[in-house]
Amino acid sequence: MKRRDFLRNSTLASGAFLIPSFLKPLEALASGQLTGYKNLVVIQLSGGNDGLNTIVPYGNDIYYQKRNTIAIKQPEIIKLNDMQGLNPNLSALKEIYDQGWMSIINSVGYPNPDRSHFRSMDIWQTGSDANQFLTTGWIGRYLDANCTVNKDPYTAIEVDDNLSLAMKGIKMKGIAVESPAKLYQATREPFFKELVNEHSNANLSEDNLGYLYKTMIETSSSASYIQQTSKTYTTTAEYPNTAFGKHLKGVAKFINSGLKTRVYYVSLSGFDTHASQLNLQGSQLKVYGDGIAAFVKDLKQTGKLDDTLVMTFSEFGRRVEQNASNGTDHGTANNVMLFGGKLNKAGIYNNAPDLSQLDNGDLKYEIDFRSVYATLLDKWLDVNNSSVLNRNFAKLNFV
Amino acid sequence: MSDINKIKHLYARAGFGLGFADLKQVQNLTIGQAIDRVFQASAAVKPLTPIASYLDSNNVAKGDKMAKQQFLQEERQQQVQLNVGWIEKMSTDDSQLREKMTLFWHNHFACRTRSPWYSQQLNNIHRANALGDFKVMLTQVSQSPAMLQFLNNQLNKKDHPNENFARELMELFTVGRGNYTEQDVKESARAFTGWGYNNLGNFVARDGIHDTGQKTFLGKTGNFTGDDIITMLLERKETAQFICTKLYKYLVNEKPNAANINAMADVFYTSNYNIQKVLSFVFKSDWFYNDSNTGNLIKAPVDLIVGLNRQFYVKYNNPSVLMQFERTLGQVLFNPPNVAGWPGGQNWIDSSLLMYRLKTPSILLNNGIIDFSGKPDPEDEVFLAGNAKRSTTASAQAQTVAGWDKFLADIPAGTSKTQIAQTLLSPKLNTYVMAVVNRANDVKGMVSELVSTPEYQLY
Structure with missing residues (x-):
C-alpha cells in the first residue's frame, strides 16, 4: 500500500474527517499530503477568441481562401508541425512548447453550439448542455463535492475583484481576491469584526441579508489565512507589466507560498474581434503568451510546475470565413491550450480542425469540453467527475 | 403596513431613497398621494x-x-x-x-x-x-450612432451582413432567448442592412447597401425593413413578458413571481408598451408592499453612492474619484461589462467586493472612520490607534466632505434614535442593530456605524 493510500484509509477509518478542520491541524496536514496539492489554473479568454488565428492551420489552403485579408502569412507563423503553427504574437510560448510543457487540443466544443457570448460562456462555466440552464459552476460543484476535505472558500481563488459563475456552487463558493493585503486590512476594522462575531453562530437566513453576512464571515476568515500564508513569500521572477501578468504573478505567489488552494481562475478579455482583428487579437495574444511563458518559467524555477496544470478556454471560436470588416463573427468549436510539467501527451493532441466539413460555415466539434473537465476532475483533482458533471464523460489522456 | 413605511419603500425603489428632507414633505401623505407626487416630480x-x-x-x-x-x-x-x-x-x-x-x-x-x-x-x-413609449425608445436606440457602432450595424451591408445587432435586438432588447431561431437572426440582419450614421452623428438609411429582397422572419415572408422587424417583435407578447420580468427584478424582487409578472405584462402589452402605465400598476399593487418584497434587494453600486450623496449632501472636491469608486465597486456608468449589462443582485457581492462596499459609506462621509462604539479588544486598540493616519490617507484620496450639519438639521425634532435607524435601513431592525442604536452616544457616531452594516447595502 502506498503511503498516501494508507493515510487516506486511516483518516476515513478513524472518522476524523467529521471533526472541523481547525480543531485538527494534523489531519489537515494529512489531507495536504493526500492530494499532493496539485493546482489547476483556469484561464478564460473572454469575448470568443479566434482559435484559427491563434493556432493557425497554415497547411490547409482553405484557411487562406476564407481569410483573404486576415490570414496570418506563412513566413510569420511559428510552425509546430506541417499543419499548424503559433500566431507570431505567441512567440514566447515556443520555448514552452519545445520543453514539452504545452498541449493543444483542437476542435473542443459541444452539441448544438450557442453563438451568444453570455449563453455560451454560461455553458462553459456551468458545464451544462446547450439547452440546460444551471445556476452553479463546474468548479463550484467541485467545491461542493469535495467540501469534507477542503471546506474553505480559498480552495478556489479567482484573482479578480469579483467571482465568476464557474466558481459558485450550492454550498460552497470560491473567493475573489485581487489584493490579499488590502482584503485582510479591510476585515480588521473593529466594527466589522464585531459584526462577524455577532453573526458567526447565528442562524443566517436564506435571503440576501443572510447571504451578505455569510459572505462577510467567510471572507474574514479566508482573508486572514491567505494573507498570513502568502505574505512571507517574495517573487523573484520577472513578469510582463500587464494586468494579466500581475494576476499570474499573484497566482504564482500563492502556489509558491504553499497555499492550500486547488483551483485558481484568471480572465483576460478583449477577444470579440468583429473588426480590425489582426491588431486587436494580436495585442491580446501577446499579453497572453508573454504572461503564460513568465508564469510557467517561474513555476519551473520553484519546482512547482509538476504540480500545476493550466487550462485555457474561450466561450467559442469564430467563423471560418472572415467578415467584410477584417474581423470574424461568432463561431463554435475552438482549441483548448494546456500547460504543465507533467503532461501525458505534450504537443498537438489531436487532428487539426477540418475546414472542409463545416456546419453552416462553422467548425464541427470533435471533443466535448466536458471531457476536458472530466479529465481534470478525475485525474488531476481526484474527484469522481460524474458527481460534478452529473453524467460520465469520456476521459482524455493529456494528464 | 403603515403609509409612511409604504412611502419609504416607494422612495427606495422608485428613486434613490427617502432622505430626512423628503420625510418632512411626505410624512402626512397617503400612499396614493405619494405615488402621484413621484410621477409629477418626474x-x-x-x-x-x-x-x-x-x-x-x-x-x-x-x-x-x-x-x-x-x-x-x-x-x-x-x-x-x-x-x-x-x-x-x-x-x-x-x-x-x-x-x-x-x-x-x-x-x-x-x-x-x-x-x-x-x-x-x-x-x-x-x-x-x-x-414613455417603449417602441419609440427602441427605435431611437436602434438608430443611435452609439448602438449602431457598438453592435456593428455600421458594417451591416447587403453583400456581407453583420448579425450582431439583429441577434442582440432579439436576445436582449425584446423577445428574449428561446423565441427566435438562428435563421430569424440571419434574416432580420438583412432587414437592418444599410442602417448607419454619418459624420455629424445622425442616423442614415444607406439605401445602396440595403438588402431589398424577401426575408422570412418569425414565420412571415415579406420585403421587410428594420422598422418592420421592430414592429413584428413588439407584436409578440413575449416582448412585454421579457421586459416586465426584468422590471420586476429591478423594482420588486430578484425572484420572479409568475402571477405578478403576467399581470404587469398584460398592462404593458394592452397599453401598447406604455412604461408609465406599467410602473403605476406596480406601485399601486398591494404585493409591491409585501414584507417579502421590502428591504431585500441588493443596492447597485450607483444606488449606494447616489443614496449616500442625496442623504448626506456629499461634496466631491475631486469629482473624478467617483469613477474610482464605480470601478472598485464594479459598476462604471457608460461602461457595462458586456452587451447584457450588469447582472445585478447577488452578482454585486463577492468576498472582496463586499468588504469595499461596507467601507465605502465611511470613506465618503467620515474620512474612512467608523466610530466604533463597542468594546475594543487589545488587537482593536492597535487598529484604532492607526485611525488618525488612515483618516488622513482616506480623506486625501477621496476628498469628499459630507454635509453632516445639514443632515442633522433635516431630522425632524423629536425623532428617536430608533426612528432614525428605521429610516436609514430598509430591513427590519434586529437585536444586534438595536444594541448598536441603544449604546450610541451621539447620532453622528451611530449613523457612521449603521451605514457600515450589511443591512445598509439592501433596500
Whole structure:
C-alpha cells in the first residue's frame, strides 16, 4: 500500500474527517499530503477568441481562401508541425512548447453550439448542455463535492475583484481576491469584526441579508489565512507589466507560498474581434503568451510546475470565413491550450480542425469540453467527475 | 403596513431613497398621494448636458502625434465629465423616478462607445422615453450612432451582413432567448442592412447597401425593413413578458413571481408598451408592499453612492474619484461589462467586493472612520490607534466632505434614535442593530456605524 493510500484509509477509518478542520491541524496536514496539492489554473479568454488565428492551420489552403485579408502569412507563423503553427504574437510560448510543457487540443466544443457570448460562456462555466440552464459552476460543484476535505472558500481563488459563475456552487463558493493585503486590512476594522462575531453562530437566513453576512464571515476568515500564508513569500521572477501578468504573478505567489488552494481562475478579455482583428487579437495574444511563458518559467524555477496544470478556454471560436470588416463573427468549436510539467501527451493532441466539413460555415466539434473537465476532475483533482458533471464523460489522456 | 413605511419603500425603489428632507414633505401623505407626487416630480424631461459638442477624430490630421494625443486627452476628459455629470444629476435632481428608470434602460440597452457625445445622446434617448413609449425608445436606440457602432450595424451591408445587432435586438432588447431561431437572426440582419450614421452623428438609411429582397422572419415572408422587424417583435407578447420580468427584478424582487409578472405584462402589452402605465400598476399593487418584497434587494453600486450623496449632501472636491469608486465597486456608468449589462443582485457581492462596499459609506462621509462604539479588544486598540493616519490617507484620496450639519438639521425634532435607524435601513431592525442604536452616544457616531452594516447595502 502506498503511503498516501494508507493515510487516506486511516483518516476515513478513524472518522476524523467529521471533526472541523481547525480543531485538527494534523489531519489537515494529512489531507495536504493526500492530494499532493496539485493546482489547476483556469484561464478564460473572454469575448470568443479566434482559435484559427491563434493556432493557425497554415497547411490547409482553405484557411487562406476564407481569410483573404486576415490570414496570418506563412513566413510569420511559428510552425509546430506541417499543419499548424503559433500566431507570431505567441512567440514566447515556443520555448514552452519545445520543453514539452504545452498541449493543444483542437476542435473542443459541444452539441448544438450557442453563438451568444453570455449563453455560451454560461455553458462553459456551468458545464451544462446547450439547452440546460444551471445556476452553479463546474468548479463550484467541485467545491461542493469535495467540501469534507477542503471546506474553505480559498480552495478556489479567482484573482479578480469579483467571482465568476464557474466558481459558485450550492454550498460552497470560491473567493475573489485581487489584493490579499488590502482584503485582510479591510476585515480588521473593529466594527466589522464585531459584526462577524455577532453573526458567526447565528442562524443566517436564506435571503440576501443572510447571504451578505455569510459572505462577510467567510471572507474574514479566508482573508486572514491567505494573507498570513502568502505574505512571507517574495517573487523573484520577472513578469510582463500587464494586468494579466500581475494576476499570474499573484497566482504564482500563492502556489509558491504553499497555499492550500486547488483551483485558481484568471480572465483576460478583449477577444470579440468583429473588426480590425489582426491588431486587436494580436495585442491580446501577446499579453497572453508573454504572461503564460513568465508564469510557467517561474513555476519551473520553484519546482512547482509538476504540480500545476493550466487550462485555457474561450466561450467559442469564430467563423471560418472572415467578415467584410477584417474581423470574424461568432463561431463554435475552438482549441483548448494546456500547460504543465507533467503532461501525458505534450504537443498537438489531436487532428487539426477540418475546414472542409463545416456546419453552416462553422467548425464541427470533435471533443466535448466536458471531457476536458472530466479529465481534470478525475485525474488531476481526484474527484469522481460524474458527481460534478452529473453524467460520465469520456476521459482524455493529456494528464 | 403603515403609509409612511409604504412611502419609504416607494422612495427606495422608485428613486434613490427617502432622505430626512423628503420625510418632512411626505410624512402626512397617503400612499396614493405619494405615488402621484413621484410621477409629477418626474414629468418634465431635463436632458443631461455636460458634453457640448462632438469631438471628431477626422479633424485630427493623420500622423500628427501631438494633435492625436490632445484629442485622446479631450475625449478622456469628456468621458469623466459625462460620468460625473450623471451621478451629480441623480444625486440632486428632483426627477428621481426618471433617473432611476434611465439607469434601468442604460442597463437594458447596455452599450459602450468611445465617443462621449454619442453616449450622452443615447443616455438622453433613455431619459426622454424612460416613462414613455417603449417602441419609440427602441427605435431611437436602434438608430443611435452609439448602438449602431457598438453592435456593428455600421458594417451591416447587403453583400456581407453583420448579425450582431439583429441577434442582440432579439436576445436582449425584446423577445428574449428561446423565441427566435438562428435563421430569424440571419434574416432580420438583412432587414437592418444599410442602417448607419454619418459624420455629424445622425442616423442614415444607406439605401445602396440595403438588402431589398424577401426575408422570412418569425414565420412571415415579406420585403421587410428594420422598422418592420421592430414592429413584428413588439407584436409578440413575449416582448412585454421579457421586459416586465426584468422590471420586476429591478423594482420588486430578484425572484420572479409568475402571477405578478403576467399581470404587469398584460398592462404593458394592452397599453401598447406604455412604461408609465406599467410602473403605476406596480406601485399601486398591494404585493409591491409585501414584507417579502421590502428591504431585500441588493443596492447597485450607483444606488449606494447616489443614496449616500442625496442623504448626506456629499461634496466631491475631486469629482473624478467617483469613477474610482464605480470601478472598485464594479459598476462604471457608460461602461457595462458586456452587451447584457450588469447582472445585478447577488452578482454585486463577492468576498472582496463586499468588504469595499461596507467601507465605502465611511470613506465618503467620515474620512474612512467608523466610530466604533463597542468594546475594543487589545488587537482593536492597535487598529484604532492607526485611525488618525488612515483618516488622513482616506480623506486625501477621496476628498469628499459630507454635509453632516445639514443632515442633522433635516431630522425632524423629536425623532428617536430608533426612528432614525428605521429610516436609514430598509430591513427590519434586529437585536444586534438595536444594541448598536441603544449604546450610541451621539447620532453622528451611530449613523457612521449603521451605514457600515450589511443591512445598509439592501433596500
